[in-house]
Amino acid sequence: MSINQLGYIVVESTDVEKWRFFGTQIIGLAEENGPSGSLYLKADERRYRILVVPGARDGLYASGWETVSEEAFNASREQVAKSGAEIIESSAEERSQRCVTGMFSFVDPSGNRQEVIWGPISDFLPFVSPVGVKRFVTGNMGMGHVVLPSMNFDASYKFWTQVCGFGLSDILHAPLSPEYTARIYFMHCNPRQHSLALAEMPQPSGCVHIMLEVEGLDDVGRALDRIAQNKVPLAATLGRHVNDDMVSFYVWTPGGFALEFGCGGLVKDWENDHSVFETTRGSHWGHQWSAPPGH
Numbered sequence: 001m002s003i004n005q006l007g008y009i010v011v012e013s014t015d016v017e018k019w020r021f022f023g024t025q026i027i028g029l030a031e032e033n034g035p036s037g038s039l040y041l042k043a044d045e046r047r048y049r050i051l052v053v054p055g056a057r058d059g060l061y062a063s064g065w066e067t068v069s070e071e072a073f074n075a076s077r078e079q080v081a082k083s084g085a086e087i088i089e090s091s092a093e094e095r096s097q098r099c100v101t102g103m104f105s106f107v108d109p110s111g112n113r114q115e116v117i118w119g120p121i122s123d124f125l126p127f128v129s130p131v132g133v134k135r136f137v138t139g140n141m142g143m144g145h146v147v148l149p150s151m152n153f154d155a156s157y158k159f160w161t162q163v164c165g166f167g168l169s170d171i172l173h174a175p176l177s178p179e180y181t182a183r184i185y186f187m188h189c190n191p192r193q194h195s196l197a198l199a200e201m202p203q204p205s206g207c208v209h210i211m212l213e214v215e216g217l218d219d220v221g222r223a224l225d226r227i228a229q230n231k232v233p234l235a236a237t238l239g240r241h242v243n244d245d246m247v248s249f250y251v252w253t254p255g256g257f258a259l260e261f262g263c264g265g266l267v268k269d270w271e272n273d274h275s276v277f278e279t280t281r282g283s284h285w286g287h288q289w290s291a292p293p294g295h
């Protein structure tokens with residue numbers, strides 16, 4: 001398997017300052033200004049896990065997938081090219097802004113922009129949260145997970161499993177309305193129960209949600225306190241997911257998609273302790289959804 005983690009995401013924003021406040025004061029990430037008006041939001045010893053770039057729209061710009069070595073990176077590029085997707089080479093400026101040694105991009109079968117990298121460049125400065133979050137759970141499980149709108153679902157599923165080497169973790173058929181049920185397939189590339197999910201639902205922001213994990217329930221509760229104090233709209237109440245066991249809530253980001261913030265996600269031994277399953281509901285309890293602000 002050549003991709004081994006969700007290394008980062010890139011968010012495009014019409015108002016980077018909104019992300020600065022949300023990222024630092026609500027979520028508890030550390031900040032550093034990046035080149036060309038961009039913003040690094042730091043969750044661990046990496047320079048950043050969320051890169052916010054100024055732009056004409058609000059939404060997810062790209063998901064950044066990490067490979068373990070130059071060899072694995074080159075093998076990924078070959079596999080993606082062989083699948084027929086166009087390889088977009090990176091510029092020195094892009095690599096410098098991403099803080100990576102090598103990078104190429106492509107657009108997946110459902111139109112989502114993906115970046116593949118090797119060799120993240122970091123100063124290894126410790127993470128110090130501005131609001132006292134103890135630790136984000138990252139390391140070899142990556143920054144968390146991303147759920148991408150995948151209306152070309154069958155082609156996307158085939159691409160991510162057969163070309164990118166992800167394994168299917170579990171399946172959910174989510175009844176979005178009496179007339180429409182969306183397929184959501186959860187996929188893994190490391191011990192995190194899912195690093196990627198494909199959701200058969202259109203999403204103008206380019207993203208259904210992203211997930212960040214903290215170490216303990218107190219940090220989840222304190223984030224809920226900050227959300228209440230700052231009157232930030234919640235997307236879903238506290239709940240526990242059936243598939244990855246995570247206790248989490250969802251909050252609307254300035255990017256028009258939700259951020260799941262939780263703790264206690266499963267760490268899987270895929271070889272010895274898993275068979276793919278389908279759940280008929282996403283949560284044991286909680287996770288009552290609200291419409292995005294302005295809807």
Ligand SMILES: [Fe+2]
Binds near residue numbers: 260
């Ligand atoms: Fe999630």
